[in-house]
Amino acid sequence: MSRVQYNMALSGQPPQELTVAQKVFVFVGMLGLLVFLLATFNFQFPNKTLWLSLSLGAISVGTIGFSWSLYANKSSGIKNDGVWFKSLTSRGLWAWVFGILITLFYVVLYFFPQYLGLNADAENTGLIALFDPLSKMLSGNPASQWFVYGTLYTLSILLFGIKFIWKYRHSRYEIIRTISVMFFQTAFAFIIPELMARLNGESLQLPYYDLKNIWPLNYYNFEQYRIDGFLNSGTIGLALLIFGVISIFVITPILTYKYGKRWYCSWVCGCGGLAETAGDPFRHLSDKRQVAWKVERWIVHSVVVFVTLMTTAVIYSYLDYDAAKYWLNKDVFLGFVALLLTLVFGWAMLFRREELQKDAQYGAIGYFVIILGLIGIHFFFGNQLFLFQAETLRKTYAFLIGSVFSGVIGVGFYPIFGSRVWCRFGCPMAAILGFQQRLFSKFRISTNGGQCISCGNCSIYCEMGIDVRSYAQKGQNIVRSSCVGCGICAEVCPRGVLKLENDSPNGRINPKDVLLGNDVDLMNYVNQK
Amino acid sequence: MSHVVIIGNGIAGITAARHIRKFSDKKITVISAETEYFFSRTALMYVFMGHMKLEHTQPYENWFWEKNRIELKQAYIDEVDFKNKALFSVEGEEITYDQLILATGSVTNFRGWKGQELKGVQGLVSKQDLELLEENSANLTHAVIVGGGLIGVELAEMLHTRNIEVTMLVRENHFWGSVLPAEEGKLISDHIQQHGINLLFETELDEIIPDENKHVKAITTKDRKQIDCQLVGVATGVKPNISFLKNTELETEIGILVNRNLETNIPDVYAIGDCAQQREAIGNRKSVEAVWYTGRMMGEAVAQTICGNPAAYNPGNWFNSAKFFDIEYQTYGWVFPKKKEGVTDFYWEDKKNQRALHFQYKTNSKEFLGINAFGIRLRHEVVDTWLTEKISIENVIQQLPKANFDKEFSKKFSKQVQKSFQQSQLQKA
Numbered sequence: 001m002s003r004v005q006y007n008m009a010l011s012g013q014p015p016q017e018l019t020v021a022q023k024v025f026v027f028v029g030m031l032g033l034l035v036f037l038l039a040t041f042n043f044q045f046p047n048k049t050l051w052l053s054l055s056l057g058a059i060s061v062g063t064i065g066f067s068w069s070l071y072a073n074k075s076s077g078i079k080n081d082g083v084w085f086k087s088l089t090s091r092g093l094w095a096w097v098f099g100i101l102i103t104l105f106y107v108v109l110y111f112f113p114q115y116l117g118l119n120a121d122a123e124n125t126g127l128i129a130l131f132d133p134l135s136k137m138l139s140g141n142p143a144s145q146w147f148v149y150g151t152l153y154t155l156s157i158l159l160f161g162i163k164f165i166w167k168y169r170h171s172r173y174e175i176i177r178t179i180s181v182m183f184f185q186t187a188f189a190f191i192i193p194e195l196m197a198r199l200n201g202e203s204l205q206l207p208y209y210d211l212k213n214i215w216p217l218n219y220y221n222f223e224q225y226r227i228d229g230f231l232n233s234g235t236i237g238l239a240l241l242i243f244g245v246i247s248i249f250v251i252t253p254i255l256t257y258k259y260g261k262r263w264y265c266s267w268v269c270g271c272g273g274l275a276e277t278a279g280d281p282f283r284h285l286s287d288k289r290q291v292a293w294k295v296e297r298w299i300v301h302s303v304v305v306f307v308t309l310m311t312t313a314v315i316y317s318y319l320d321y322d323a324a325k326y327w328l329n330k331d332v333f334l335g336f337v338a339l340l341l342t343l344v345f346g347w348a349m350l351f352r353r354e355e356l357q358k359d360a361q362y363g364a365i366g367y368f369v370i371i372l373g374l375i376g377i378h379f380f381f382g383n384q385l386f387l388f389q390a391e392t393l394r395k396t397y398a399f400l401i402g403s404v405f406s407g408v409i410g411v412g413f414y415p416i417f418g419s420r421v422w423c424r425f426g427c428p429m430a431a432i433l434g435f436q437q438r439l440f441s442k443f444r445i446s447t448n449g450g451q452c453i454s455c456g457n458c459s460i461y462c463e464m465g466i467d468v469r470s471y472a473q474k475g476q477n478i479v480r481s482s483c484v485g486c487g488i489c490a491e492v493c494p495r496g497v498l499k500l501e502n503d504s505p506n507g508r509i510n511p512k513d514v515l516l517g518n519d520v521d522l523m524n525y526v527n528q529k
Numbered sequence: 530m531s532h533v534v535i536i537g538n539g540i541a542g543i544t545a546a547r548h549i550r551k552f553s554d555k556k557i558t559v560i561s562a563e564t565e566y567f568f569s570r571t572a573l574m575y576v577f578m579g580h581m582k583l584e585h586t587q588p589y590e591n592w593f594w595e596k597n598r599i600e601l602k603q604a605y606i607d608e609v610d611f612k613n614k615a616l617f618s619v620e621g622e623e624i625t626y627d628q629l630i631l632a633t634g635s636v637t638n639f640r641g642w643k644g645q646e647l648k649g650v651q652g653l654v655s656k657q658d659l660e661l662l663e664e665n666s667a668n669l670t671h672a673v674i675v676g677g678g679l680i681g682v683e684l685a686e687m688l689h690t691r692n693i694e695v696t697m698l699v700r701e702n703h704f705w706g707s708v709l710p711a712e713e714g715k716l717i718s719d720h721i722q723q724h725g726i727n728l729l730f731e732t733e734l735d736e737i738i739p740d741e742n743k744h745v746k747a748i749t750t751k752d753r754k755q756i757d758c759q760l761v762g763v764a765t766g767v768k769p770n771i772s773f774l775k776n777t778e779l780e781t782e783i784g785i786l787v788n789r790n791l792e793t794n795i796p797d798v799y800a801i802g803d804c805a806q807q808r809e810a811i812g813n814r815k816s817v818e819a820v821w822y823t824g825r826m827m828g829e830a831v832a833q834t835i836c837g838n839p840a841a842y843n844p845g846n847w848f849n850s851a852k853f854f855d856i857e858y859q860t861y862g863w864v865f866p867k868k869k870e871g872v873t874d875f876y877w878e879d880k881k882n883q884r885a886l887h888f889q890y891k892t893n894s895k896e897f898l899g900i901n902a903f904g905i906r907l908r909h910e911v912v913d914t915w916l917t918e919k920i921s922i923e924n925v926i927q928q929l930p931k932a933n934f935d936k937e938f939s940k941k942f943s944k945q946v947q948k949s950f951q952q953s954q955l956q957k958a
Binding site for chain 1: 848852
């Protein structure tokens with residue numbers, strides 16, 4: 001490397017010593033974490049309620065205080081100074097240390113919960129036991145590793161949400177959006193399901209249900225034990241089951257048509273909520289290369305196919321067992337799946353063909369033929385549906401996608417690959433919403449005439465790795481299936497070029513160069529090819 | 530196959546190259562001394578502030594050029610033989626061309642101050658300037674910036690992020706007085722001062738004083754004040770980068786003289802972007818326009834001409850934009866900084882939220898002439914139509930909500946502006 005590059009990387013450091021206040025807040029926050037550490041190693045705290053409160057309190061004070069000292073005394077505006085100089089946010093040593101620690105935490109959480117103090121047929125010990133009082137207060141049951149995780153997850157979204165609001169306090173869109181994710185996480189993902197568990201008893205056997213989690217994100221929603229639970233819980237159970245189905249087929253398409261997939265991905269979703277708050281300092285690390293976009297399309301749509309096959313196989317496997325409960329029989333169900341897929345495929349191919357890339361067309365045809373082929377083989381030859389045991393498919397999906405991809409890689413690798421790796425490459429829900437957003441929605445990011453100066457801030461700070469600049473500098477609107485509508489491109493743009501908006505579908509996609517301020521005749525020539 | 534050589538890989542040269550490729554099969558070579566790949570010079574400040582890395586300022590990935598058969602060459606051309614259609618690099622290499630596009634951009638306009646050659650005196654135009662600034666800011670505690678304009682405020686913001694004390698010398702009595710009317714000049718001046726920058730109005734640089742190592746030690750102003758500093762940032766504008774073309778048969782003045790088709794006085798030689806000077810200025814535009822989008826448009830136009838479809842550089846309504854620390858600025862049409870005969874002003878300011886709109890219109894016909902927006906984003910398409918259709922100021926004020934391009938949920942402004950406009954009309958009547 002030339003001397004200059006070296007210089008740019010090393011001496012190019014802004015003053016970044018911590019202030020006294022910041023040191024104090026880091027210390028307080030660390031004390032809170034120390035309590036967790038001690039609990040994990042089975043230090044017996046005399047009064048768990050008190051120590052849990054102290055610990056969560058110290059973490060909150062530390063995080064909020066630190067955010068306050070970072071932003072409160074600065075004028076409102078973009079706060080990206082030194083992002084690429086800091087070790088933590090530019091894949092330096094701290095990024096790796098932090099990334100490895102979170103990854104290890106996820107590995108323990110998913111695969112070795114006994115180290116956190118989960119004991120089969122015995123009382124909780126360790127860290128999980130520390131959370132027992134809170135869990136008993138909410139649901140009446142002792143804590144599990146998932147309760148500990150849920151509490152910390154919600155706390156992260158709340159604390160880093162406050163930090164985010166401070167950072168973007170000049171923007172009402174960002175403030176409202178962040179309050180929304182904080183609310184949905186706290187109420188829908190954390191408190192309501194715990195309270196629902198409290199209601200369970202003889203007549204009510206509701207499964208744990210985060211109402212805002214929609215299939216295929218909650219790929220397990222239609223597994224037999226849950227269906228049984230719903231059906232054994234009277235009207236409430238039935239209502240919840242129906243809600244689960246219409247949220248996929250009715251609510252989701254309507255909202256996505258009106259507002260784009262952002263209504264879910266950056267306003268409601270818990271994965272998105274964490275990415276937008278705790279993950280915000282890492283948003284610029286997403287890969288912007290065209291090859292990454294290609295890989296993204298193949299992987300994420302393959303996950304959709306996988307989850308469709310898996311869910312179909314799982315539901316199929318338990319139909320017919322209890323004819324009284326399930327009026328739907330195996331053949332009707334398969335026929336319904338085939339019909340639905342054919343309708344979606346046919347619609348896209350007939351009416352939206354021009355908007356699909358070549359590889360998207362090939363991929364869609366390929367997958368469509370495979371799925372219908374498998375269903376056909378089953379009909380005519382009576383083989384195992386989809387050649388695998390439903391249970392094998394389910395376990396594989398739960399392990400590979402549900403645990404490793406969304407948790408270990410999705411969050412553990414925040415400081416390396418950016419905050420939306422899971423949402424971009426793995427989330428089947430995001431892919432389905434994206435399909436709707438790209439082909440059937442009023443949402444777009446409008447480009448403002450000829451004002452773009454190609455600076456690249458929009459592309460760098462896009463957490464989904466969209467090369468926003470490549471559209472803006474041509475005067476094109478940005479209509480991409482992966483866009484989650486976080487709005488940060490419009491924030492960091494220094495020239496007022498970008499605006500997220502819902503408007504008439506006509507003229508939403510403008511594939512030709514339309515740069516205003518130019519000679520109209522010239523533009524006609526330019527657009528001839 | 531004819532060979533088009535483009536000197537300069539900025540927005541003008543690169544746009545020309547891309548469009549020539551789109552419309553022809555010619556061999557294309559782009560020569561630059563500054564960098565191998567096209568990057569956005571407008572983003573240099575963000576690299577210094579740590580918002581992005583230098584490679585992020587490149588709008589196209591590196592494979593793009595080979596795929597589109599645009600050859601990139603890093604060389605410094607210091608001699609042109611127009612008769613034999615040949616270029617010579619400093620290293621002595623000879624490159625021949627069939628058609629030549631000069632897109633050499635700008636250099637800092639040093640105004641001949643005593644001491645301007647000292648170490649620690651620099652502008653901010655090129656990648657090399659940025660590297661120099663990196664070096665110069667290593668042990669820097671106080672910087673003086675000469676000139677209150679776009680590059681000046683960028684430099685101030687950049688140095689400010691490294692906790693360097695900054696003093697700006699501004700010739701007028703408010704910031705960017707050559708472009709901004711007094712009202713918004715005051716608004717922006719206040720904002721810059723709020724960020725802790727010292728603004729010295731009606732102050733000009735007299736002399737730069739060296740230390741024993743020929744490095745800047747201090748400056749004196751024309752009113753004989755001495756200010757200690759280790760860096761002098763020169764932000765008194767830019768000028769065409771054409772020194773290597775002097776003493777050739779190419780006609781130059783401030784820049785390379787071109788007609789509306791961007792042709793120079795020599796056949797097959799064209800000039801575009803910052804280095805070109807229109808023989809006759811277009812409308813109210815300057816004859817030399819150092820603006821991002823005009824470079825792009827000239828690149829588009831010259832590509833048409835070279836591909837056999839002669840096209841004039843024919844810019845539409847004037848527009849531009851910038852950002853001063855946290856306040857965004859957009860302008861459409863013409864808003865004159867000094868009071869002008871037959872032109873009426875309407876100025877609206879929302880002090881609390883640091884927003885302002887400045888309209889100008891013809892006093893007699895009420896025809897809308899232009900608007901400056903601060904802290905407000907306006908929809909280019911809408912304002913452009915207003916200007917083209919020459920609608921009246923009343924209609925503009927009435928249709929203002931249509932032009933709102935602010936982010937969703939932003940505080941609206943149209944009603945306040947409409948009310949304020951009605952009051953101003955009543956006062957006049």
